[in-house]
Amino acid sequence: MFDLFDDTPQPDVVWHPAWLAPHAAADVLARIVAETGWRQERIRTPGGWVDQPRLTAWQGDAGAIYVYSGIRNEPQPWTPTVGRLRDAISDLCGVRFNSVLLNRYRTGTDSMGWHADHEPELGPEPVIASLSLGVARRFDLRHNQTGVVRSFRLMSGSLLVMQGKTQSEWRHRVPKEPTISGERVNLTFRVVTTGYRK
Ligand SMILES: O=C(O)CCC(=O)C(=O)O
Numbered sequence: 001m002f003d004l005f006d007d008t009p010q011p012d013v014v015w016h017p018a019w020l021a022p023h024a025a026a027d028v029l030a031r032i033v034a035e036t037g038w039r040q041e042r043i044r045t046p047g048g049w050v051d052q053p054r055l056t057a058w059q060g061d062a063g064a065i066y067v068y069s070g071i072r073n074e075p076q077p078w079t080p081t082v083g084r085l086r087d088a089i090s091d092l093c094g095v096r097f098n099s100v101l102l103n104r105y106r107t108g109t110d111s112m113g114w115h116a117d118h119e120p121e122l123g124p125e126p127v128i129a130s131l132s133l134g135v136a137r138r139f140d141l142r143h144n145q146t147g148v149v150r151s152f153r154l155m156s157g158s159l160l161v162m163q164g165k166t167q168s169e170w171r172h173r174v175p176k177e178p179t180i181s182g183e184r185v186n187l188t189f190r191v192v193t194t195g196y197r198k
Pocket residue numbers: 101103112117130139154172173174186188
């Protein structure tokens with residue numbers, strides 16, 4: 001509920017908790033799991049190379065190359081289901097998304113650590129639309145300056161649009177929840193400047 005006297009920081013997000021109905025979200029999840037070319041990427045840590053704790057895929061328009069954590073992502077072509085979601089979510093947001101990162105959290109022990117999506121090819125105030133499918137997981141946003149944390153429970157079919165200074169002034173993560181056994185797939189639709197990376 002809005003509190004007129006609460007001046008603690010709030011991230012610039014728009015949340016649609018039930019953008020897709022549960023049955024539609026389940027149908028979309030099954031299609032995306034089957035259509036996608038999932039990859040197990042490895043990342044360098046102080047202790048050596050390790051598997052990322054999730055599977056990923058990058059789809060987009062030709063030339064929408066995205067580099068993060070030292071991984072160069074050449075886009076795979078849009079699959080039919082993801083292309084339809086891109087069109088609907090682009091209409092909703094008034095932004096023509098040209099790429100999407102798919103993350104597949106196989107169980108509650110798959111996760112994503114604190115980070116911001118602030119690579120230069122995303123521009124200074126990116127609009128990133130995050131669609132969740134499958135088991136509900138916690139999503140935390142932490143304000144860089146104050147440490148204030150805002151938590152969401154991202155349910156199947158929910159759409160969280162991050163915009164404005166959400167990437168420059170906040171970090172976000174999907175923490176491990178070892179008691180959860182179900183699978184979750186998340187899609188973050190993005191606009192990357194094409195031609196930025198060769
Ligand atoms: O799985 C999520 O909800 C977040 C994914 C995310 O932060 C990302 O893809 O950059």
